[in-house]
Amino acid sequence: MAWGSEASARPAAPPQLTAARPDTTDPAVLSRLTTLEVLRALETSPRGLDEPRAQRLLERYGENTPPTAHPPGRLRRFARSLRDPFSAVLLVLGVVSAAVSAWATAAVITVLVVISCVLRSAGEHRAERAAAGLRELVAATATVRRRPAPGAEPRVRELPVDQLVPGDVVLLGPGDVVPADVRLLRATGLTVHQPALTGESAPVTRNARDTPDAPPSGDLPGQRHLCLQGGSVATGSGTGVVVATGAGTFWARQSRPVPRRTTGGTVFHQALGGVSWTLIRLMLCAAALVLAAHTVLRGPALDTVPLAVAVAVALTPEMLPVVVNVSLARGAVRLAREHAVMVRRLPALHDLGAMEVLCTDKTGTLTRDRPVLHSALDPWGRPDPEVLGWAAVNAHWTLHLAELPAPDPLDEAILRAGGPGDPDPGDPCGRLTGLAALPFDPVRRRATAVVREPDHPGTHTVVVKGAVEEVLPCCTRLRTEAGGERALDEARRLEVLALAERQASAGLRLLAVAMARRPGRTVPAGLTPDSAERELTLLGFVALRDELAPGAAEALSALARQGIAVKVLTGDHPATAARACRDLGLDPGPPGTVVTGAHTETLDDAELAELAATRTVFARCTPAHKARVVEVLRAAGRPTGFLGDGVNDLPALHAADVGICPLGAADVTRAGADVVLAGKDLTAIGRAVTCGRDTTRNITTYLRVVLSSNLGNVIAMMVAGLLLPFLPMLPLQVLVQNLCFDAAQLAFAFDRAEPRAGARDGPTVLRPRAFTAFVLRFGALNAAADLGTFAALGWLLSLPSAAGLDTHAVFHAGWFTENLLTQALVIWLLRPGSARRMPPPLVAAVAGLTAIGLLLPLSPLAPALGLTATLPGAYYPLLGVVLVVYAGALGFIRARYRGAISIL
Numbered sequence: 001m002a003w004g005s006e007a008s009a010r011p012a013a014p015p016q017l018t019a020a021r022p023d024t025t026d027p028a029v030l031s032r033l034t035t036l037e038v039l040r041a042l043e044t045s046p047r048g049l050d051e052p053r054a055q056r057l058l059e060r061y062g063e064n065t066p067p068t069a070h071p072p073g074r075l076r077r078f079a080r081s082l083r084d085p086f087s088a089v090l091l092v093l094g095v096v097s098a099a100v101s102a103w104a105t106a107a108v109i110t111v112l113v114v115i116s117c118v119l120r121s122a123g124e125h126r127a128e129r130a131a132a133g134l135r136e137l138v139a140a141t142a143t144v145r146r147r148p149a150p151g152a153e154p155r156v157r158e159l160p161v162d163q164l165v166p167g168d169v170v171l172l173g174p175g176d177v178v179p180a181d182v183r184l185l186r187a188t189g190l191t192v193h194q195p196a197l198t199g200e201s202a203p204v205t206r207n208a209r210d211t212p213d214a215p216p217s218g219d220l221p222g223q224r225h226l227c228l229q230g231g232s233v234a235t236g237s238g239t240g241v242v243v244a245t246g247a248g249t250f251w252a253r254q255s256r257p258v259p260r261r262t263t264g265g266t267v268f269h270q271a272l273g274g275v276s277w278t279l280i281r282l283m284l285c286a287a288a289l290v291l292a293a294h295t296v297l298r299g300p301a302l303d304t305v306p307l308a309v310a311v312a313v314a315l316t317p318e319m320l321p322v323v324v325n326v327s328l329a330r331g332a333v334r335l336a337r338e339h340a341v342m343v344r345r346l347p348a349l350h351d352l353g354a355m356e357v358l359c360t361d362k363t364g365t366l367t368r369d370r371p372v373l374h375s376a377l378d379p380w381g382r383p384d385p386e387v388l389g390w391a392a393v394n395a396h397w398t399l400h401l402a403e404l405p406a407p408d409p410l411d412e413a414i415l416r417a418g419g420p421g422d423p424d425p426g427d428p429c430g431r432l433t434g435l436a437a438l439p440f441d442p443v444r445r446r447a448t449a450v451v452r453e454p455d456h457p458g459t460h461t462v463v464v465k466g467a468v469e470e471v472l473p474c475c476t477r478l479r480t481e482a483g484g485e486r487a488l489d490e491a492r493r494l495e496v497l498a499l500a501e502r503q504a505s506a507g508l509r510l511l512a513v514a515m516a517r518r519p520g521r522t523v524p525a526g527l528t529p530d531s532a533e534r535e536l537t538l539l540g541f542v543a544l545r546d547e548l549a550p551g552a553a554e555a556l557s558a559l560a561r562q563g564i565a566v567k568v569l570t571g572d573h574p575a576t577a578a579r580a581c582r583d584l585g586l587d588p589g590p591p592g593t594v595v596t597g598a599h600t601e602t603l604d605d606a607e608l609a610e611l612a613a614t615r616t617v618f619a620r621c622t623p624a625h626k627a628r629v630v631e632v633l634r635a636a637g638r639p640t641g642f643l644g645d646g647v648n649d650l651p652a653l654h655a656a657d658v659g660i661c662p663l664g665a666a667d668v669t670r671a672g673a674d675v676v677l678a679g680k681d682l683t684a685i686g687r688a689v690t691c692g693r694d695t696t697r698n699i700t701t702y703l704r705v706v707l708s709s710n711l712g713n714v715i716a717m718m719v720a721g722l723l724l725p726f727l728p729m730l731p732l733q734v735l736v737q738n739l740c741f742d743a744a745q746l747a748f749a750f751d752r753a754e755p756r757a758g759a760r761d762g763p764t765v766l767r768p769r770a771f772t773a774f775v776l777r778f779g780a781l782n783a784a785a786d787l788g789t790f791a792a793l794g795w796l797l798s799l800p801s802a803a804g805l806d807t808h809a810v811f812h813a814g815w816f817t818e819n820l821l822t823q824a825l826v827i828w829l830l831r832p833g834s835a836r837r838m839p840p841p842l843v844a845a846v847a848g849l850t851a852i853g854l855l856l857p858l859s860p861l862a863p864a865l866g867l868t869a870t871l872p873g874a875y876y877p878l879l880g881v882v883l884v885v886y887a888g889a890l891g892f893i894r895a896r897y898r899g900a901i902s903i904l
């Protein structure tokens, strides 16, 4: 079953649909069909498919796998890795070398680029495979109505989304991802987010239409009676029949990838971009400096160009993208295995480590979202069971008429308390009939049911419950103490609000309940909040208690110890939110400092940023308020995460640098989150942050080691280039040396973090400036070791015993050996943590560099590389002295900058 007209791309349509029945694979035809015709064509009914038939259909149509972008093939992946700035610069340098006929240099550069691209694309492939494996672990389910056997009663159950088939009847509720293309059979207050389909960020209304309006051809996302895959339910509920799955959906037909968060502006991308461009500028400056110096000293000469190019090449950390990818993928796999935390977007791991502020919602995250009834009160604060009865009427009929797939926890609690043993708590007297409902939504913060009471012929009764501040403005009257009614004047309104404040300060979640009887047995067509929720009589309140989530207090204090500021953004009452914070050990500030969503609307971005920097609790927030607070915190330069579980958290989740959701979050929230906590324990966030910081530290260590030794080499090369009449290192030697360095440095991706005793623990971001000073210092030291070696070699070559030796080859071999040995020392000594506890890959890297450095110039390969097999024997003791002095200096500087090393 499929949309679209391209017969070749469409899965085979079932013969019974194409022969006598209308062709429902054509959207233009389908849009003209009535609901009944669609059901007939699909041989289904609102009672759903029976399991045996569903199984047969699954075999015919295949799994309903969401249309992901096809993983790029090897060649595409390879070509993509060429777009990395380092590869691009190297390629330009290669072209320059070829242009001046420096063929060897051009060949060296080409080989370097190819090797780094192969390694990078292989690393990316592994990282993508790991990420795909993690994504599968959080795959969503759909709520479907099916019959166990033909003729049996339908049952509603959760089904993995990939098992859906055309003809299935699915139930949609707030937070659900639309699992396939669905024709609506019923809808109540249904609005759907489908920015990926239409580019519109605001939710669009959806309703069931028996005979749809003729739509403009092809504009399927614009048709109100369809919910298309790629969308998600914002509010309300609906029931619909699946009309297209898998490759047949409109989404798949458009060949668009699954919507993903825009990642362009996250901390990770900014940081990596910043580091890359700083390095590229450095490379180009170094090359220009070499050209300028040689031109001044020796006049313009084309043969300086290869040296300038070699200097730039020597500075390039070409393995940076590989190390970054492998480190992130390894961190993500470790988090999943050891702490049940799924990282769905790898760069989010860096952003977790960089996070300075974590905004979190309250209900369902810091609390269990399993409220239980505490009391039912009249507007004067006295117990009144009738208020609970009306709240239960509202809960029952909104759930029933809106056919929500999962009941709202507040409504469930009210219904549970409505009377155990009562067969129908929503209709305690067994007399009411539900007529219509406007389900709860987080912007209105109210839910409305319209019922008919047999004792009140000719009228319908509107029952509203919701947040006190939202219900009170809809009320013009209130129940009196004697059970009558009176006008709700301003003084009484303030008293009611004060009562609500007192209840909320005790940590209770308070809902106001109000009603009105209106003339007319039926509900006016087109029931809207404006027409229904007005001129009500306030009946009283129901108060509910929601337990704090286990581990929430520990999680918050662990985050505080890690230097992360926690802010609570909730739709709940300010006093309830403040009380929950206090109970969790989080200081909400002095009374009156809780900021309300309404107040944030009166502030411009700068004012809100100032407020957000100092305040901890933001209450009565709509989804848009939450997102704006996150945005201003980010705009103020503070990497910000958001932890939330509900559909009302989605905009904030998307606005944050890293979106986190706990176990049990709505499907759409899970789909939009970067990090999913698959275990019950909230303290896993702290561990995820630690893992993110460790990963960033590994990357930083790589950069520090690579840049210090590369810079040292470049300084030495420039000095030698000026002093010597020959090239200090041949292009082929640059290649071999770079290859050895690159292979050894990959080991940093496998480094493990060590406890940083006494070191300050705080957010870690890749910042070029943070290690520039470090790199300059250690780079200069490395250059000093090289120059010491040059001096030793110069002296040895001036001795009479050196007569007859190939001076160039001896010099090249001597420097080659020293370079590899100093690189091994740098890896060993500049890595944070104890040198004795190095993981095996790093030990192998150090050992490998040492072996190659010492043995290659003595091997049969040496002459081919322009190295000599006859280094004077006296060279080795001299080299030993240079290395001992170098190691001592490294150790000394390292001890002096221990803090800097362990932080970054």
Ligand SMILES: Nc1ncnc2c1ncn2[C@@H]1O[C@H](COP(=O)(O)OP(=O)(O)OP(=O)(O)O)[C@@H](O)[C@H]1O
Binding pocket: 361, 362, 363, 364, 408, 410, 411, 440, 442, 445, 446, 447, 465, 466, 467, 468, 509, 510, 511, 569, 570, 571, 572, 573, 646, 648
């Ligand atoms: N089913 C419901 N019926 C009526 N009113 C409700 C219902 N659910 C919530 N409310 C009211 O709307 C308010 C806001 O709810 P919302 O779901 O936006 O946030 P929350 O669950 O209170 O908190 P958080 O944003 O931390 O998840 C609640 O505090 C409550 O007063």
